[in-house]
Amino acid sequence: MLRFKLDENADPRWREPLVQAGHTVSTVAEEALRGAEDEIVAEICQNEKLCLITADLDFAQILDYPPEKYAGLIILRHPHPTLAGMARLIRQIVAALPNESPVGRLWIVEPGRIRIHESLPTEN
Secondary structure (H helix, E strand, C coil): CCEEEECCCCCHHHHHHHHHCCCEEEECCCCCCCCCCHHHHHHHHHHHCCEEEECCHHHHCCCCCCHHHCCCEEEECCCCCCHHHHHHHHHHHHHHCCCCCCCCEEEEEECCEEEEEECCCCCC
């Protein structure tokens, strides 16, 4: 089972499908990190080995946030980000987890698909 951190732009009700699937979920708000710089949230996720779920596209910048350094970066993208639509994206993540791991990867989750980005191997 995985450990997740919901960013401040994530509704706390999104945790329920993850918890029901046996995962641990904490939120930025619970830890008084609301308004914290992205770098601080990223560092906490990195240090605590938490997979971050966010709608913040800044975390999709792999040069700034190399996926291999994290327990997963999951970006939610919805053309009409209603509460119900975003909750469906969370359920889509839960459905994918038995077959795919976000660890060391960047997932871009859109309605009906998940794009998975892995870091390119570096040359020695």
